[in-house]
Structure formats: C-alpha cells, structure tokens
Amino acid sequence: MALTRNFRETILARVQTDIKFRDELLKDGVESMLSGDVDVGKALLRDYIKATIGFERLGAETRSSPKSLIRMFGPSGNPQARNLFAIVAHLQRQAQVTLHVTAQRNGSG
Template sequence: MPLTRSFKELVQRHVAEDPVYAEALLREGIDTMLAGDVDTGKAILRDYIKATIGFEKLGEATGTQPKSLIRMFGPRGNPQARNLFSVIGYLQKRAGVELHVMAGPG
C-alpha cells in the first residue's frame, strides 16, 4: 500500500506541532555528528532547518548565503567548523536550548 505523504513531510509537520519533538530532533542531529556519523547528522539537521526556520531565514541570521547552507547540509557538503558552529549556535539560541558536550567514560 503506497504512502500518501512523504516521511519528510511527516517529520516537518511533527516538528511544527510539537516543540519537544523539535528539540529532540535538534539534539539528535548534533549528537549524531559528535558521535562520528556526520552525514546522518547533517541530514537530521537539514530536516530540522526545513521544518523550523528554513534556509533563507537561517542565511539572514548567520550571514551565510542560503545556497551555501543547503550545500553544507547536503549529502556531499563538507562544512567548515566555523560555519557549522555558527549555525548550531544560532539554532540552539532560537530553540531556547543550550547543549553541552561532556566526556563519557573510557
């Protein structure tokens, strides 16, 4: 049986309707990148950006061209740390969360 809506549309709607889910998606994207799966983390953050602020407004807020942001979070994107941290910092501020990196055991 074919799906009537795409998964990405479902995620975007869920993010728009549920702030707890939106925050969890932001955290998951960042956590995934920090765990070493940069491509998956970028994909999660791309979905989060599309569902919340959009690339146009994010570009205005960070001083980065929207097309550059789209490429940065695309499958072949290789963002510079400066640009990535600028985006993550803004997304945290906008969401009203402050994430911290802590060393784990081992």
C-alpha cells in the first residue's frame, strides 16, 4: 500500500520535532529488518533518512553514492549486509543513540 503525500509529510514533520518519535522510527526500521520484514524496514529507514540526514549528506559522510543509497532503500533494493550495517551504524552515531538486540524465547519454551 502506497503512502499518501500528506501522510509522508506528517511523518517527516514529526520526526523533525519529536526526538522520541525519531528514535523509535530508527529502532522500528532496524527491528523490522531483523524480524525478516525487510521491505517495511527499508521503507522506515528511507523515511528516517529523508527526515533527518538526507541521502546527499549521508552519501558524503559514508563515502557512498546518494543514488546508490536511494536504490538500496528503495522498494526493489537489496542491500548487502556490510553496506546496510555500515549505514545503520552511521545513523546511530548521527542520532546519538545506541540500539541493542535482546533475545527472547517465543512461546512456552
């Protein structure tokens, strides 16, 4: 389902004014990817990047082509793990947050 322009603008505006929401968007993007929902994770991270650092600046700071980054997080993008985790690490530093993975057993055991 495609998001409407107004919805995207609302999300982008909130990311710029609500630090907790911004941090949750980054966390949710990474969690979605770790749980196997790569398309949702890429979409969340793409929105996060657009609303915070932007693809041009991210490319300059990571020595990556902005066009390559846009493709990486696009609907048909298939980022290599090395590139993806380098970008996530940079986004964490830029946001001054540290994400942690916690293992939990599903079900009764």
